[in-house]
Amino acid sequence: MKLDRLLDFQIPSPTATLTARDAALYALGIGVGDRPDDAADLQFLYERAPSFAVMPSMVNVLCHPGGWIMAPELAVDWVRLLHGEQAFEMRRPLRPGTDYRADSRVLGVVDKGEGKGALLYLRKELREAASGELVSTVDSTYVLRGDGGCGSTMDAAPAPHALPERAPDQAVELATSARAALIYRLSGDYNPIHADPAMARKAGFERPILHGLCSLGVATRAVLRAACGDDPARLRSLALRFASPVYPGETLVTELWRDGEFVSFRTRVAERGVVVLNNGRARVD
Secondary structure (H helix, E strand, C coil): CCHHHHHHCCCCCCEEEECHHHHHHHHHHCCCCCCCCCHHHHHHHCCCCCCCCCCHHHHHCCCCCCCHHHCHHHCCCHHHEEEEEEEEEECCCCCCCEEEEEEEEEEEEEECCCCCCEEEEEEEEEEECCCCCEEEEEEEEEEECCCCCCCCCCCCCCCCCCCCCCCCCEEEEEECCCCHHHHHHHHCCCCHHHCCHHHHHHCCCCCCCCCHHHHHHHHHHHHHHHHCCCCHHHEEEEEEEECCCCCCCCEEEEEEEEECCEEEEEEEECCCCEEEEEEEEEEEC
């Protein structure tokens, strides 16, 4: 990776109009609708619901800047890139029928050394296009396994959120559909490892895996259910680490600890006992 070019690179600033259809399709992709007669689910799926709402975690995919990191002049070994962490903070709810714009910038790079990879910290600011009002900040950490020795702009990586040592206060179990990745990809992430068995095997997986941000969406549902009474307006922020891949059709169990306005959590696959999302922290009203 060429660090100087990365820091000067103009990341695209896409715009998009959020429609009720987009919002409902995203919600279906993260499994909303397993309670089809419940108003708590219908608020995200049925545009005529008394208070139609958008899942807060949709800020992660709305106006995504695309594959900018694949630009040849950056010389990033993007094939070996992993998504390490994700966080978002809500300033105001997403609204169907609204035009949005996203501006992204590199916050910093931590070089772990030759042969050890590097960490790239990226921030996206999502705003209403007409007013310029900030809607959400979205932070992503990319693990660049093939780019150690590139140089640093930060002294060290921030420490992960430490989970409480006591037993969880609550657990929420949510099943994923065998077709979950095929639905979720329609919200904008068309990486073939989530749909093409041959490509998934080339990447080292036995079959297509679920998108990491889809798993994040499932965890967001769990936090809303356990700590927000299924009211999306009460979720202020959420952050986590991606620990292991999920296969569509697996059951995700999110364990939660409540400490005032803060909720710590982790998510594991029930069938395999593997922690797939870790060091989670949310803030709720």
